[in-house]
Each structure stands twice: as C-alpha cells, then as structure tokens.
Amino acid sequence: MSRLTIPVRVLPHGEGLPLPRAQSEGAAGMDLLAALPADAPLTLAPGDRAAVATGLEMAIPEGYEGQVRPRSGLALKHGLTVANAPGTIDCDYRGEVKVLLINLGREPVTIARGERIAQLVVAPVTAADLVAVDSLDATRRGAGGLGSTGR
Ligand SMILES: O=c1ccn([C@H]2C[C@H](O)[C@@H](COP(=O)(O)OP(=O)(O)OP(=O)(O)O)O2)c(=O)[nH]1
Numbered sequence: 055m056s057r058l059t060i061p062v063r064v065l066p067h068g069e070g071l072p073l074p075r076a077q078s079e080g081a082a083g084m085d086l087l088a089a090l091p092a093d094a095p096l097t098l099a100p101g102d103r104a105a106v107a108t109g110l111e112m113a114i115p116e117g118y119e120g121q122v123r124p125r126s127g128l129a130l131k132h133g134l135t136v137a138n139a140p141g142t143i144d145c146d147y148r149g150e151v152k153v154l155l156i157n158l159g160r161e162p163v164t165i166a167r168g169e170r171i172a173q174l175v176v177a178p179v180t181a182a183d184l185v186a187v188d189s190l191d192a193t194r195r196g197a198g199g200l201g202s203t204g205r
C-alpha cells in the first residue's frame with residue numbers, strides 16, 4: 055500500500071511493551087497500549103475517567119499533530135471511550151502521551167497492562183492566521199446551524 059509515511063521519533067519507556075502499530079495494512083491508526091504496572095490493572099467504574107499512561111514520549115514533526123482516538127470496539131462493547139476525543143498531541147509536546155479514558159457504560163471496565171486502549175493518528179495541521187475584519191461575506195447558510203437544515 056502506498057501512502058505518505060511520516061517518521062516520528064519515539065522515546066519508549068514502557069519496559070518491554072511493543073511500540074504501537076497498525077493492525078492492518080490500511081489501518082489509519084496505530085493502537086496505543088496501556089503502560090500500566092503488570093500487577094496493577096485499572097478499573098473504571100461507570101462514569102469514571104483516568105489519564106492512562108502509554109509509556110511513550112514522542113517528537114511529532116512540525117506541521118503535524120497526533121490525534122488520540124477511541125477504539126470503536128471498546129466503545130461499543132464496554133462504553134469505554136476517549137473523554138477528549140480526539141485528544142491532541144502537539145508537535146512541541148515532550149511529555150508522556152496519555153489516553154484520557156472514560157467509562158460511559160453501565161458496568162465497571164478493567165484495563166490490564168498492554169491492552170490496546172486507543173489509537174494514534176498523525177495528521178497534518180494548518181496554522182490559521184486570524185485577521186480581524188469589519189464584516190464577512192454573505193452565504194446562503196448564513197447563521198443557520200445546529201440542525202437548521204432539519205433531521
Ligand atoms: O489526550 C491527550 C491530550 C493531550 N495530551 C498532552 C499532549 C498535548 O500536547 C498536551 C496539551 O494538550 P491540550 O492542549 O489538549 O490540553 P490543555 O488542557 O490545553 O493543556 P495545556 O495548557 O498544557 O495546553 O497534553 C495527552 O497526552 N493526551
């Protein structure tokens with residue numbers, strides 16, 4: 055498969071955890087693993103949230119960002135999702151990447167070391183240069199939004 059590949063320098067300190075990788079040739083995301091202690095799984099009660107370590111620091115190249123997205127299977131089966139989805143990893147961030155998991159389900163969910171808890175997509179970002187003006191060009195939509203076109 056041919057697609058743009060962006061090299062991202064990664065400093066792993068997950069002691070033995072493999073690096074995130076795509077689970078299929080065409081997968082958009084690389085699955086992030088929970089770098090929890092082997093003897094300390096994390097249980098999220100319904101409504102609870104936590105910043106879960108990935109054991110990874112990374113230097114995303116300038117002009118790109120990291121997006122931390124939920125895994126649909128966890129969301130569907132357990133109500134486990136990313137509270138701030140998509141989480142934003144800035145290109146100048148050098149701390150450990152965390153996954154902000156939230157349990158929106160009705161049952162407690164336990165996460166063990168090495169479980170695939172979310173997925174990382176590295177995507178281009180454009181910088182906007184905000185320019186204050188006195189008026190904006192008219193459009194057919196105008197100020198209509200939030201369901202203005204119906205269901
Ligand atoms: O899911 C996330 C979201 C953010 N971060 C880290 C990387 C990111 O570069 C930094 C700041 O994220 P953000 O701008 O979303 O958070 P903030 O609340 O605005 O914090 P800050 O004031 O540090 O920017 O926190 C994570 O590790 N995981």
Ligand SMILES: [Mg+2]
Nearest residue numbers: 142143144147
């Ligand atoms: Mg910020």
